[in-house]
Amino acid sequence: MESRPYPKSVKVFEILNLIFGSFGLAITPGNFANLDRSLNQLESLGFSANFSQWLRIINYLSPLIAVILLILGIGLILKQSWSRSGSVIYGWIAIAFNLLSAVIVGIGFGSTLNSGEASIAVAIGAIFGAFLGALVGSIYPILTVIFLSKPEVKAALERRSS
Numbered sequence: 461m462e463s464r465p466y467p468k469s470v471k472v473f474e475i476l477n478l479i480f481g482s483f484g485l486a487i488t489p490g491n492f493a494n495l496d497r498s499l500n501q502l503e504s505l506g507f508s509a510n511f512s513q514w515l516r517i518i519n520y521l522s523p524l525i526a527v528i529l530l531i532l533g534i535g536l537i538l539k540q541s542w543s544r545s546g547s548v549i550y551g552w553i554a555i556a557f558n559l560l561s562a563v564i565v566g567i568g569f570g571s572t573l574n575s576g577e578a579s580i581a582v583a584i585g586a587i588f589g590a591f592l593g594a595l596v597g598s599i600y601p602i603l604t605v606i607f608l609s610k611p612e613v614k615a616a617l618e619r620r621s622s
Contacts, residue, residue, distance in 0.1 A: 467616050470536055473547060476531030476600065484526025495519050505582055510566035518561070525550075536615040539620040544608050551608075552603035558594040565590035 499512045532550060535543025569583045569590075607613065 462597035466487075466611045466620075467610070469610070470539075470544075470613055470617070473532050473608060474536040477536065477547065480600070481526045481529030481531075481533060482539045484522055484529065488523045491519055491522060505586070507567045507586075513566060514561070514564050518557075520607075525554075526549070539617055541617040541620075544614060544617045547604050547608050551601040551604035555598050555605075558597045558601070561585060562590040 495516065499515060500517070503509070503512060528546075528550060532543045532547045535546065566587050567588045
C-alpha cells in the first residue's frame with residue numbers, strides 16, 4: 461500500500477495554533493490587570509458603556525480561546541481529525557467575531573460622533589482602526605479555513621486518526 465505524504469500545511473497550523481494559544485495565555489494576566497484602566501480611557505474618548513461591556517466579554521473569553529487553540533494544536537500534532545474540524549470551526553468563529561467587533565466599534569463611535577461627544581478625527585481613526593484590525597485579525601483564521609478545508613488535508617487526517 462502506497463503511503464501518501466502528510467500535508468506540510470498541517471504542520472504549519474500545528475505550530476501556529478500552539479504559538480498563538482501560548483501567547484494568548486501569556487498576555488492574559490496583563491489584559492486583566494489593565495482592563496479597567498483601558499476601559500476608563502476608552503470611555504473618556506467617547507466609547508459607550510455597551511462597547512466597554514463588549515470589550516470586557518472579549519477579555520474574559522480570550523483565555524478560553526487560547527486554551528482551545530492549544531488543544532487544537534496538540535490535536536493536529538497527534539493527527540486527530542477532530543482537530544482539523546475544530547480548527548476550521550475556530551476559523552469561522554474568529555472571522556465572525558472580528559467582523560462583529562469592527563461593527564460594534566463603528567456603531568458605538570458613530571453614535572458618539574453624531575452626539576458631538578467625540579472629535580471627528582478620533583472617531584474616524586477608531587472606526588478605521590477597528591476595520592483594519594478586523595481585516596488583519598482575520599488573516600490567520602481565513603488561512604486556517606482555506607488550508608485545513610482542502611480535501612487532501614481532510615483525507616490525510618481521517619486516514620491517520622482511524
